[in-house]
Amino acid sequence: MNKSSGVRYLRVDREDAGQRIDNFLLRVLKGVPKSRIYRLLRKGEVRVNKGRIGPPYRLQADDEVRIPPVRQEQEAVPDSGEVPRGLRAQLEQALLYEDDRLIVLNKPSGVAVHGGSGIRFGVIEAFRQMRPHAGGLELVHRLDRETSGCLMLAKRRSALRALHECLREGAVEKKYLALLAGKMPRGSIPVEAALRKQQLQGGERMVKVADEGKASRTVFRTLERYPGASLVEADIATGRTHQIRVHSAHLGHPVLGDSKYGERDANRRLRQLGLKRLFLHAHSLRLRLPWSEEELVVSAPLSDDLRQVLQRLERDG
Template sequence: MSSTAGSPVAVTYLEVTANADGQRLDNYLLNQLKGAPKTLVYRIIRKGEVRINKKRAKADTRLQAGDSIRIPPIRLAEKASKTPIGAGLRELLEGKALLFENDMVMVFNKPAGLAVHGGSGVRIGLIEALRQVRPELVDLELVHRLDKDTSGCILLAKSRQALNFLQDQLREHSMSKIYQAWVLGRWPNNLVEINAPIDRASSPSGERRMKIADFKEGKASLTRFKIIKKHQDLTLIEAEPVTGRTHQIRVHATSAGFPLLGDPKYGNDLINEHFRCAGIPRMFLHARRLEFLDPQTLVRLSIEAPLDENWQKVEQVKVK
């Protein structure tokens, strides 16, 4: 096995540590073979090239500490994690972007424009950058996602046990994520929640877009809203997504007639360009506060991410 093209490849044997006890085989391999396509991982399992204690196994086989995993020779392209990060991003992640850390978790204030992970067209994301900055954290994983253009609180777990503990809170809706957003229009005082299913929208270009869907087709989606203040033909709102659907706040706000300022997918292109020309080139959605039960102390934490300077500039621009 190799992480770079051109390097020698060979059968690899890995011993399952206590940290991976109970993990599914497919998830374990995806974590070990970072950069490998999912189709490749599932193919080598299906063909019996991956063995647990010399026996064939299925993708959903649960591992036990001490298991010996045989991984066939695999040649991977150079990974995003091998792309050196810039000095500016390194300084940010080592400094003011870190909002909270203990032995189990980390919370960062992700800047707008940084993807949470590398992928199609993205050489390096937050998780790959952090693995370079903190190489000792071998089991570091994202607990949840934020859109590339969204800033604010992002939670990471330092072990699989912490990851499972935190993701259980997401599934049970006991983790609270509070966002702030500038939207176009005067948000009505009586619009305090939107309960409308969301589904993937067809896009000829293949762009990932979502839409409000029929109750029989879409996934149930609930967002609660609160007005912070109104300015000209804009409203600063607080949004709490009770469910965690893709683009949920953006789609719900747009469906009510109040697209987010700077939203490149669902927003107003003319007004977005007006603000870009005024030197404010971002989408105004920020994960302001994150509340969760700390897996280390079992105390409920509330972490806040400060707003960047662009938020203060909005009220200085005259809306067309």
């Protein structure tokens, strides 16, 4: 379903002040491709205070933004109706940290971060209902639907901007636990392989190692070795799509339970031990909160199903 609106004039409030115009448009024009937004900026169709601006322009309070008529794809299923009681309870139980600016939860595997493609409610739609007074509630970053673990949501747009700046500057330490196929070497193994996204026929999105891709760095550290599998901690210095999954496969040790980049035989063996999902878990976050300078350290425990897989591997070993 598409919708097209006429010319709009938006007044920038204090919460939006300091945000880049391109990021502002990506939020306001949900469903419009990035390429289209940058084309609007290049052609001068988007104006601030009647003047042309480029993507790096940072909005000021009381700026007037002119947005031309543009067709928006309605990617998400309309969020009318109540969040199912079971999902609401699941997410409340998953809370790890909350203050007046930030939520951190241990996102369950199988729950999408946002609605769309037949999914009525993701994490963000659910929390907008669960926290109706947090008017600027937005995802700070994303996790794949099958990946569990630490996920940040900002309650204010000013907090969102500050946290995005922390991510850009590498001031957020994000570590993952992953079970990889085969016997990984001991110690730390850095992988610096550029990644490029591509769209396959049928719309499936894949990521591959390519010299012309975006610079990406992951450091794997082996924690435990089992027969045919290794538990590792992955520290990502960049946050590319499917980064850990593609970098581990590039090493020849794909994440177990990964149907996209993994090994069929290894996945089949682990299914017999009870692994029914991707074994990738965002287990810790560390950052200095930009609004208080306090250090926040959050860790998300592994779910029972993943713990049981490790116990069975240890028993078999």
